[in-house]
Amino acid sequence: MVLDWQQMLTDGRQPAISSLDSASDGAPKELQHFSLDEVGRHAAADDCWIVVRGRVYDVTSYVEEHPGGLLILKNAGGDATAGFHGPQHPPRVFDVIDDFLIGDLTQ
Ligand code: HEM
Numbered sequence: 001m002v003l004d005w006q007q008m009l010t011d012g013r014q015p016a017i018s019s020l021d022s023a024s025d026g027a028p029k030e031l032q033h034f035s036l037d038e039v040g041r042h043a044a045a046d047d048c049w050i051v052v053r054g055r056v057y058d059v060t061s062y063v064e065e066h067p068g069g070l071l072i073l074k075n076a077g078g079d080a081t082a083g084f085h086g087p088q089h090p091p092r093v094f095d096v097i098d099d100f101l102i103g104d105l106t107q
Contacts, residue, residue, distance in 0.1 A: 043077025
C-alpha cells in the first residue's frame with residue numbers, strides 16, 4: 001500500500017491501528033498515556049521522546065542511527081509531526097517509527 005501522507009494529513013485518515021499498536025514481531029504493546037509536559041521532560045539526545053500525530057515515541061536508541069543526524073532532535077520533547085512528514089523521509093520511515101511507540105498524548 002502506498003501511503004499518501006499529504007492526502008492523509010488533509011483528510012485525517014490514519015494507518016491501520018493494528019500496525020501502530022504492534023511491535024514489529026506482531027506482539028501487542030502496552031501503550032501508556034502521557035501529557036505534553038511529561039513528553040517535554042525527554043528532550044535530550046540521550047533521552048528523546050517525540051510526538052507524531054498524537055502518539056508518543058521514545059526514539060532515544062535511534063538518535064545516533066538517524067540518517068538525518070541530530071536534526072532528529074529539532075522537536076525533541078515536543079511535536080515533530082510536521083517535520084516527520086517532510087519530503088526528506090521516504091514512506092518506509094512510517095513503518096520504522098512503529099518500533100518506538102510507547103503511548104499516546106492525554107488531552
Ligand atoms: C531513510 C531514513 C531517513 C532519512 C534520510 C532521514 C532524514 C532526515 C532529515 C534530513 C531531517 C531534517 C529535516 C529538516 O531539515 O528539518 C530529518 C528530521 C527528522 N527525522 Fe529523519 N530521516 C530518516 C529516518 C527517520 C526515522 C526512521 C525517524 C524516526 C524513528 C526519523 C525521525 C525524524 C525526526 C523526528 C525529525 C525531526 C522532525 C522535526 O522535528 O521537524 N527519521 N530526517
